[in-house]
Amino acid sequence: MTVLSVDGLSKTFDMHVLGDTQVVGLDDVSFDVREGEFLAVVGESGSGKSSLLKCLYRTYDPSSGEVVYHSPDGDIDLASCPDRTVIDLRGDSIGYTSQFLDEIPRVPAVDVVARPLIEQGVDREDARSVARDLLSALSVPESLWQAYPATFSGGERQRVNLAQALAPKPDLLLLDEPTSALDPDTRRAAIDLLSTYLGSETTVVGVFHNTDVVDAVADRVVVLDDGRLQRVVPTEAYDEEVVLG
Amino acid sequence: MNDLPTQRSRERVTMTEHTTTDDVLPDEGTPVATDSVDAALESLDSDGLEGYNYAYLDEHTKREVRRSVLKAVAIPGHQVPYASRPMPLARGWGTGGIQASLSILGPEDTFKVIDQGADESINAANIRRLAENTADVPTTTDTTEADLIQSRHRIPEEVLTDEQRLVLQVPITDALRTVDPSDAANRRRHAHKNYGKMWVHLYENVVEYGEIKISSRYPTMVAGRYLMDPSPIPRWDVPKLDHADHLTVLAAGREARLYAVPPHTEVEPLAFDDRQFTVERFPEQACHACGSTDTYLVEVSEEATEDGDNAFETRYACNDASFCAKRRKNPDLPKDHHLEEAVDWGPGTPDAPTDDAGTPVEQGGAGE
Amino acid sequence: MTLLEARDLQTRYGPGCPRCVESTGDRAGTNQCPHCGSVVACADADLSVEAGEVVGIVGESGSGKSSLAELLALERDDDATTAGEVHYAGHDGNLLEVDYETRHDLRTGEIALVHQHIRDGLNLEFTGGGNVAEKLLSAGQRSYEDVRARIRELFDETEIPVARMDDPTSTYSGGMQRRVQIARALATDPDLVVLDEPTTGLDVSVQARVLDMFRRVQREEGVAAIVVSHDLSVVRLLADRTLVMRHGRIVESGLTDRIMEDPHHEYTQTLINSVI
Numbered sequence: 086m087t088v089l090s091v092d093g094l095s096k097t098f099d100m101h102v103l104g105d106t107q108v109v110g111l112d113d114v115s116f117d118v119r120e121g122e123f124l125a126v127v128g129e130s131g132s133g134k135s136s137l138l139k140c141l142y143r144t145y146d147p148s149s150g151e152v153v154y155h156s157p158d159g160d161i162d163l164a165s166c167p168d169r170t171v172i173d174l175r176g177d178s179i180g181y182t183s184q185f186l187d188e189i190p191r192v193p194a195v196d197v198v199a200r201p202l203i204e205q206g207v208d209r210e211d212a213r214s215v216a217r218d219l220l221s222a223l224s225v226p227e228s229l230w231q232a233y234p235a236t237f238s239g240g241e242r243q244r245v246n247l248a249q250a251l252a253p254k255p256d257l258l259l260l261d262e263p264t265s266a267l268d269p270d271t272r273r274a275a276i277d278l279l280s281t282y283l284g285s286e287t288t289v290v291g292v293f294h295n296t297d298v299v300d301a302v303a304d305r306v307v308v309l310d311d312g313r314l315q316r317v318v319p320t321e322a323y324d325e326e327v328v329l330g
Numbered sequence: 331m332n333d334l335p336t337q338r339s340r341e342r343v344t345m346t347e348h349t350t351t352d353d354v355l356p357d358e359g360t361p362v363a364t365d366s367v368d369a370a371l372e373s374l375d376s377d378g379l380e381g382y383n384y385a386y387l388d389e390h391t392k393r394e395v396r397r398s399v400l401k402a403v404a405i406p407g408h409q410v411p412y413a414s415r416p417m418p419l420a421r422g423w424g425t426g427g428i429q430a431s432l433s434i435l436g437p438e439d440t441f442k443v444i445d446q447g448a449d450e451s452i453n454a455a456n457i458r459r460l461a462e463n464t465a466d467v468p469t470t471t472d473t474t475e476a477d478l479i480q481s482r483h484r485i486p487e488e489v490l491t492d493e494q495r496l497v498l499q500v501p502i503t504d505a506l507r508t509v510d511p512s513d514a515a516n517r518r519r520h521a522h523k524n525y526g527k528m529w530v531h532l533y534e535n536v537v538e539y540g541e542i543k544i545s546s547r548y549p550t551m552v553a554g555r556y557l558m559d560p561s562p563i564p565r566w567d568v569p570k571l572d573h574a575d576h577l578t579v580l581a582a583g584r585e586a587r588l589y590a591v592p593p594h595t596e597v598e599p600l601a602f603d604d605r606q607f608t609v610e611r612f613p614e615q616a617c618h619a620c621g622s623t624d625t626y627l628v629e630v631s632e633e634a635t636e637d638g639d640n641a642f643e644t645r646y647a648c649n650d651a652s653f654c655a656k657r658r659k660n661p662d663l664p665k666d667h668h669l670e671e672a673v674d675w676g677p678g679t680p681d682a683p684t685d686d687a688g689t690p691v692e693q694g695g696a697g698e
Numbered sequence: 699m700t701l702l703e704a705r706d707l708q709t710r711y712g713p714g715c716p717r718c719v720e721s722t723g724d725r726a727g728t729n730q731c732p733h734c735g736s737v738v739a740c741a742d743a744d745l746s747v748e749a750g751e752v753v754g755i756v757g758e759s760g761s762g763k764s765s766l767a768e769l770l771a772l773e774r775d776d777d778a779t780t781a782g783e784v785h786y787a788g789h790d791g792n793l794l795e796v797d798y799e800t801r802h803d804l805r806t807g808e809i810a811l812v813h814q815h816i817r818d819g820l821n822l823e824f825t826g827g828g829n830v831a832e833k834l835l836s837a838g839q840r841s842y843e844d845v846r847a848r849i850r851e852l853f854d855e856t857e858i859p860v861a862r863m864d865d866p867t868s869t870y871s872g873g874m875q876r877r878v879q880i881a882r883a884l885a886t887d888p889d890l891v892v893l894d895e896p897t898t899g900l901d902v903s904v905q906a907r908v909l910d911m912f913r914r915v916q917r918e919e920g921v922a923a924i925v926v927s928h929d930l931s932v933v934r935l936l937a938d939r940t941l942v943m944r945h946g947r948i949v950e951s952g953l954t955d956r957i958m959e960d961p962h963h964e965y966t967q968t969l970i971n972s973v974i
Contacts, residue, residue: 098960099962100967101963101964101967101968102964102967102968102971139959139960142955143953143956144953144955144956144959144960145956145959145960146952146956146960146962168939168952168953169748169751169939171953172751172938172939172953190903190906190910191903191906191907191910192910203917203918204917518798521798522798522799522802524802524836526806526832526833526835526836527832529831529832529835529836530821530824530828530829530831530832530835533827533828533831533835533842533845534824534825534828536842537825537827537828537864602840602841602842603840603841603842604841604842604843605842
């Protein structure tokens, strides 16, 4: 069953500050995402991976095309639905995390992770308990749980970020290089967590830099090049390409 | 105000005398010799009041004050502006009260003036004499004999009846000025019955003292509509205004505003459901002169008669001097002794040391 | 559920003329009418706020964001000429035209304003608790102990030491005073809180804590908010949707992250790129 149908998605930036130049981010990208699958988006730097994810999350306003989310309540075109529909979906079914943690300073790490759950109505202490489990699974030292993420190292912040995105178990999770700053061991812990914590109900679209992550978790791979879709292939096929390439 | 026709006829008489007196020029008052004050006084063949209107004020002024009083009665607790003429004493010495009294008084009225409960203060005596001289009214110190009582900062201990009127002198007309000096803003608050600021004032009072301890000018709702400054009467006197039989007129000379509590009007001091309004209490104290324990007492310092370490001794005394005099003759005289039916008038007996909410009572008499 | 719906809001200072609106705004590059000299503080402003939603309004000084917020908070400015419609869930008619009493009731009940300047919103001579009490007492509460209990609850919620509730507000730090304002705004469980420049006058470290506290309380209470700020980071942290204002007009609106990362309007792009 298809959960997301991307059809003819394009994104062009009008850069007024650069003398009204136009920058093409995505050009006519189409693919489907199946329910419960883990879809990896790969490509060179600047190929449009992050732009694709941001268009799916509506952090970027798609210039044309459709992103139809087949929700239990019916189809919603994420590219054109009202802002409020997007806000509602973000609240309970679509999660997103970027490479950069974007948090209010002076909130302890455990509360940063627990916040989405609390906002969904989970009891505060239950939410904190889930948060501690996630931080522990991602090998964030316990001494840091009550500390402010603003003081953390890049890798530690990224783990807090990932834990926060995973905590509410969204139906569709968009991950933008969530492991880029992690050492191999922690990356492996993160990968394990993605499969064990989320289970089969969550569909993941993730941008990954490291092929080992793609290998470990992805069912299929979307390959982007210069804003265009090259192909969508099963992970095994992609692996062969990489080896051959 | 049943005496208006009498007043008019009296005035006509005065005018007639006035115009037939040879040495008086119609437009220039009584001519006097000007070489010295003594000579001037010498030259007066009367008490110097010839040429003055009945009750000192001219008829237009009195009419204007009466109109304002009527309006004030019609809108209980609402401050009504009036012209407030210059009076032969300084603003702040009861000029508002005098104008109200002199506008209401007729020759058949008996007038009583008290100043903080005392008939014999210089100011009270002077106001009384002014009325005697200009309005030709008999005066009294006996509350029950008076038709009109002008008072500064007290309501008498003896029950006032529907035959009587009380005029209270008012220094500050607006209860809200305590919380906001802007009259414009306060008028808007009155218009919309928006008294939140005053409630905060009460809240802050309880925070500071554990109970509402506003000693005088206690903010009071009249007829459930307007917040009123009842003038600097002690809390003790505020309940006397509630559903009273008499009319109370409150007048301020300096501020040129007056307001009224008509008879049988609900007057409710602001208080919280769980921090009730309390009056001053004087546990274990009685008036040293008459022995009363159910009257408003004040501390008096007097030079000790016997020599000792203290040059002064503090005693408690009734604040209402004329009732104290009666009690000295008859210690059991009730406050409603002059009435056929018993009347609930102000605070009850001093036997209850706490109020209903169990709040500890205040010691001693509150000053201003 | 739509809580507030505003149409064609306008605030003008000055005599006004028929050409005021067409001669001002983003395209004209000014908010002052060249024909009559009137300042069109805001015009043509449409917006709606859902229950529980946070809408940010950003713009530089003089862009009209505070004028817009004041209209939405039913604040009145006698010097201004205002027009437009504000509709509010559960109330008939245009709220800009209601009488004083209805407005007063709305302002003590459903809609709360947190003033930019603490002195406009708080009486510094009152105790901190007294400032919160005023809202409750104005709404008709008459039990001293109930008022006290609610103040303690609100102080707790807004992270003000309860032990300080009986101290004069003037002895509070700036951050605490701002919290008292917020506690006061939340006292009667409003549906909508309008915050005008909530970080004005606060140290950077205090700003963060106040914003975090507000965001937590806002989500927990499900209260909708309109947050006005010249500071993009304030809006970025609090708002679901953001309106960008310039020369008295809304030039762009959308999801806050979209505004920040994919600004469409030239001015918004400049604004985003100006952030240090």
